[in-house]
Amino acid sequence: MATEFAFPDNAAKTEGAAQEFQTEKMSLAMGPSHPSTHGVLRLSLELDGEIVTSCDPVLGYLHRGDEKIAENMTYNQFVPYTDRLDYLAPLANNVAYALAVEKLAKLEVPARCQAIRVIVSELARVSAHLLGLGAYGIDVGAWSVFLYAFEEREKLYKLFEELTGARFTTSYTRIGGVARDVPEGWTGRVEAFCDQFLPILEEILSLLTRNKIFQDRTVDVGIISKADAIAYGLTGPNLRGSGVGLDLRKDRPYSGYDQYEFDVPVGSKGDCYDRYLCRGEEMRQSVRIIRQAIKKFPSGAWYNEEAKKIFAPQKAKVLSSMEELINNFMIVTEGPQMPAGEVYFEAEVPKGLLGFFIESKGGGVPYRMKIRSPSFCNLSILPKVCQGNLVSDVVSILGSLDFVMGECDR
């Protein structure tokens, strides 16, 4: 015979408890040195249990006053500072900055220089996305992705070192050209990298794409609608993950991007998983672009030879010709001479649109330079997208937005 159990009235009990105990919201400071905030971002969270009820990002821990510094030095002197914006893709920043100043000077660089810039930008994109994926893997509990990704990054760093002399802070571009021509056989080694990289990329992505745990952490988490993505000024893979196919390499081609065939991946839902998929596909497309650029790699000058008051002459000429010596001295001390005016230029860097607004009164120093950093804009949606999610989902969302504080705080 079944025993009859008498259960206490749960609803009444809860009500009684609610009267006895006051529940209140908890505030939690996540960061500034939290592994998932990828640098020094602090999120001031307000929690109801484990649900985020409000999120207030606190920035500025890495603010160095780059814009103020830019007003106080010549255009070429600022190139090393651009390395330190998105320090995961310094080459892409170098290129974006050089293009912005060249736009002010109304300067065109020769085809070879353009091709070099495209190759290094795309290599930088691969390297930045690899780190983005690796770090995202760790954020959601997949360690091994990081190790595979870093092995590939190491190979890229070897290529960067051979080209620029530095692994990390490359400072490779100059106004009107690049610091030096590609070394003998370098393009061949880039191609060899691409050949071995594609199968490894598939391997890396296969660790995540069909991974049940990864999908549980990312699918339908942190959904950003198309309208929101535009309204909040998201750019790069975060915008494209939400289904907006804006890619300035395609839409406003610069540096000869129009000669290359590539596809712009867009997401369908705008969740963390879509943003991840976009980054994965962008790496494949970058390899495609690099291969085409190497195939068509033009010969000729790698800097603008007409820009005598802008691009510093070669060392051998400086040592043998009086005029070139004077020229070199003037460019180093007074800076490359620019016309007055204002320009705005944005380039598609790995994190999104990196823009430079330059207000010039002429001469070698910008009067005002505003840096529009993609990470800054991408993070501004956090208060909206984090609200109503679990704390553990905040980690997933942060990783999927793939930001860099060096660029955000400037």
Place this chain on the structure above:
Amino acid sequence: MTATADVTAALQSKFSQVTPRPSGDHPAINLPASEVLAVLKYLRDELAYDFLVDITAVDWGVEATPRFTVIWHLLSTTDHQYVRLAMDCASNSEPVAPTATGLWPAANWHERETYDLLGVKFAEHPDLRRILMWDGYPYHPLRKDFPLAGIEVPLPDIEVADLTGASAKPAPMMGGPFVASTGEMNLTDAEPRAKDESWTEFREKPASE
């Protein structure tokens, strides 16, 4: 209607106080504060400039009038054209601009940054706090009268400041960015040196103004 290269003419026919602005690249206009919001809304809804790229300001120097100019950049995600809007602030001491947060949530952080670094206030902004410098920081560092090295201020954390007696000191500028001065001057003055104050252990920094 779509974004056109002739956006300046389209705006001028619609808004009487809009004037073309010299620009090195994209179409640019000058407009008064009273028309900013109407023009932004018109650009967004009628001319497909649906993407707010950037808001910033320029400080033209302590003696200049108008001293501050606020600048907006918009992009069309369908036609991929930019447009630049510029508005001179009426007051040099208390510059104010209208807020675009009602049109684009993205404006929120851009306006906070502009307020933080240049001290331009955005009227009716819902949350005009500093964003890069800490709350309670007394200066606006991107203004032209603010020195590159910085000005000594107390640490943001009062407890730490009391305990250690430390403060946020200006950066020593020796070895800093070297820039030659241009114009009529003797060779010694024109020599490349740190453009802002340069002081060393032998030459004391002058007391901050």
